Amino acid sequence: MTLVHSGRVVEASARVYRRTWRGSVISTFLNPILYLLAMGIGLGKLVDDGSGAANLGGLEYLTFLAPGLLAATAMMTGAGDASWPVMAGIKWRKTYDAILATPVGVFDLVVGHLSWVGVRLLFVTVVYSGVMTAFGATTIVQGALAVPPAVLTGLGFAAVITAYTARLQDEQGLSAMFRFGIMPLFLFSGTFFPISQLPGWIQPIAIATPLFHGVSLCRGLALGVEFEVNPVISVAYLVGLLVIGTLLATRLMRHRLIK
């Protein structure tokens, strides 16, 4: 029954998205192009002319950067969809109360919400992968291989951040999370440069972050290079994040909405 109920939450989300997609679709296409142009080609020129190639294992900077950005974009999308829309459902619009007055339960709601985020992630990462291929950073097949780990990365973040949002009283906590959580991860998890460039004591911290594992998987698959960590560990880490995040989100959402 749960799957059926969650499916209906996905269906309703898709219907809302049909009315609101214009706001997000431009950024979905434009962001990867802008990033790859500015960072990959602009900054990349400097890196490739300098000592870059040696530290990047012989890769061009654009090629090195693109799969990392794929994982980071998935993280951003997952985090975004698990914050303001969830806050609206809980507090601003109270649409979650309306849903929970029907046979749909809290777990169904959480799973349905995350499934919808998964659909969105699939769309965003496929587009990104296409842009990467157009920039010559990967091939169609390898680019497609990097999509599932990118979606998994986004879902892991979405689950944990849904749980976080379920406890928040107002949106200040969301801005703080992006500023002090998501942005540092975006910058220091091996997306823009190998973590071997970080001071030695920070490296273990970078390795412990979920985004680093997402980046490692995407880069390894998209470029056919060696994974930075054992991919089994990375997949287990991200799946664990998704499962624990989902259970935690259900628990906290129930505490918040079923009083």
Add this chain to the structure above:
Amino acid sequence: MTSPLVHARGLCKEFGDLVAVDGVDFEVRAGEAFGFLGPNGAGKSSTMKMIGAVSPRTGGDLQVLGRDPDERGQEIRARLGVVPQEDNLDQELTVYENLLIYGRYFGMTRKVINERIDDLLSFAQLDERRDSKVEPLSGGMKRRLTIARGLINTPELLLLDEPTTGLDPQARHLLWDRLYRLKRDGVTLIITTHYMDEAEQLCDRLVIMDNGKIVAEGSPRDLIEQHTRREVLEVRFPVGTQEEHAAQLEGLAPRIEVLPDRVLLYTDDADQTSVDVHAKVEPESTVSRRATLEDVFLRLTGRTLVD
């Protein structure tokens, strides 16, 4: 006699130290309009949430449609309609889409939902708004849409939490008319309200709640007959002098109630009492009227409902 749709014995709801519902007993029978009347914070909404199987009770017994909501909440919710106090419609969607997605949550097929939507839109007088977005609709229209949404699954029991709070008088009367029609069609209604006139108009039977407890129960007419006199004379004196003037009216009516802005005399003949009052004092104004539920409430709790 058929078994009641809702049956509560010693029902309690506590939030930490706060006792929101303090051991209430009531029954709701099929086909009636049952009301919970009381001021804000009396425990009405908490009781409604427990009936709606979205809030577990902390004590006592509760059966809704013959089931325990703690154990079979999903089955109960499938057969209920809920109209919450705050409209929680999907603002980005159209009127039609709001009804459609809600029907889907109940597992109805599109075909069945679409047939139902035609009926519901004409019931809610929203036919012409079918493809409008929800956001620009008036408060009355949104509330009617919320009621239509609550009816999508053809519920056996419709829960309405303060259905007309915040609506203008015209919108209220239109809504009452729609609720009458539902009642006529045999839908069982449970209504919470802090409006006396609403309770008198709509409810066959009601309980008055105060501080989490039920203080009286019966039909509006029974309650008025049991707890107060038939008529009321309202006497107004200059600001700040109600108390001192009231003392002079002692003995003119079986019961006298002093409010901050006026004095109420409960009597069986307001016109005669008015003559008696004018013989003793010179009030700024007098109004005679029939006794209402508000008077019952004042009698039972010692304060007015306006808060």
